Amino acid sequence: KQEVTQIPAALSVPEGENLVLNCSFTDSAIYNLQWFRQDPGKGLTSLLLIQSSQREQTSGRLNASLDKSSGRSTLYIAASQPGDSATYLCAVPGGGADGLTFGKGTHLIIQP
Amino acid sequence: DAGITQSPRHKVTETGTPVTLRCHQTENHRYMYWYRQDPGHGLRLIHYSYGVKDTDKGEVSDGYSVSRSKTEDFLLTLESATSSQTSVYFCAIRTRQGAEGYTFGSGTRLTVV
Numbered sequence: 001k002q003e004v005t006q007i008p009a010a011l012s013v014p015e016g017e018n019l020v021l022n023c024s025f026t027d028s029a030i031y032n033l034q035w036f037r038q039d040p041g042k043g044l045t046s047l048l049l050i051q052s053s054q055r056e057q058t059s060g061r062l063n064a065s066l067d068k069s070s071g072r073s074t075l076y077i078a079a080s081q082p083g084d085s086a087t088y089l090c091a092v093p094g095g096g097a098d099g100l101t102f103g104k105g106t107h108l109i110i111q112p
Numbered sequence: 113d114a115g116i117t118q119s120p121r122h123k124v125t126e127t128g129t130p131v132t133l134r135c136h137q138t139e140n141h142r143y144m145y146w147y148r149q150d151p152g153h154g155l156r157l158i159h160y161s162y163g164v165k166d167t168d169k170g171e172v173s174d175g176y177s178v179s180r181s182k183t184e185d186f187l188l189t190l191e192s193a194t195s196s197q198t199s200v201y202f203c204a205i206r207t208r209q210g211a212e213g214y215t216f217g218s219g220t221r222l223t224v225v
Contacts, residue, residue, distance in 0.1 A: 034213055043202065044216040091214075095157040096170050098206070099145045100214055104154040 002027045002094030006103035014111050015082060021106045023076040023090030028068045034100070035064050035075050044089065070076040070105070080110045115139060118203050118217035125224055131190040133220050135203030137183075143206035144186040145170070146178065148199040149219075155202065161186050193224045 003026045014017055023033070031052045036044040048057045048064040050073070056065040063076040077084060087105040094101040125131050135144060140174045146158040158172030159178040167178050168211035175197060190197055203217040 003135075004158075019145055032212065036216075043218040046213060046215065049213040089155070091155075095145075095160070097143060097160045097162050099157040099160050099170060100155075100156075100204070102155040 002030075002092060002101040003102040004090055004092060006088075006090055006106050008089050008106060009104065011106040012108075013080060013112060015080060015092070018054075018076070018078050019080055019108075020079070021088050021090075022110070023073040023103055025071045025090075025092050025094075025101075027094060028071050028108050030068065030092045030094070033064075033073050033090065033092050035073075036091065038087045038089060038105070045067040047088075055089050063103045071100045076086075084108065085110050093108075116203060116205055116215055116217045117218050118201075120220060121218065123223070125193050125222070127194060127224055128192050131193050131222065133188045133201055133203075133222070135186045135188070135217060137186075137205050139205075140183050140209075141205040141207055142178065142183075144184070145203065145204040145206075145214075146176075146188045147202045148172065148197075150199050151200060156202045158188065158201075190222075193222075195224050198222060198224045 005024045007022045034049045035047040036043050050057045050066040061078040066073045087107045089105045091100040091102045119134045119135050145160045147155045149155045158176050159179040161167045177189045186214045201220045204214050
């Protein structure tokens with residue numbers, strides 16, 4: 001059974017810092033990995049999707065890397081802003097008919 | 113972006129009553145999923161569908177049933193709601209967009225009193 005772990009569970013940093021969120025998964029036989037953002041009381045917004053053949057994806061100030069062999073992914077946020085405050089979720093296909101298996105998320109607070 | 117809507121957005125119901133949540137998509141994607149999100153547990157898969165009338169159980173399916181009579185609609189039913197089913201429910205579709213990713217609806221907040 002696929003298991004996904006995200007570290008840290010919570011993080012609070014001053015505005016402007018670069019930061020790294022970590023995700024690990026137990027079964028490396030994945031075909032992609034997806035990072036989502038969730039604001040309080042809201043749905044999930046897809047940030048980045050990395051295919052198993054890729055090592056990283058970039059979107060603006062966000063960069064996600066994938067190392068299948070070690071079962072790890074990182075989400076790098078450059079020059080953090082208060083608007084980046086949210087919960088960040090990592091997910092891989094691994095449920096029934098390839099439904100996503102999620103980590104419990106990293107709750108991020110960027111202090112102005 | 114894939115169009116996916118959930119209804120209702122909020123619902124309060126009494127223990128023992130039946131409840132149906134609806135997920136509607138506009139782009140004929142084959143795979144649809146229902147998740148619940150709870151503090152301390154994260155998102156967990158309840159049921160999924162891989163086509164019209166083709167459904168199967170996920171990780172936490174007890175107390176739930178689903179139906180998919182049309183490609184665009186995936187219904188989640190709580191036959192007799194219990195307080196443990198108070199949760200936020202999300203529907204998702206598996207899209208292609210050049211590579212298969214997943215798009216989520218805005219969620220339904222269900223409270224069973």
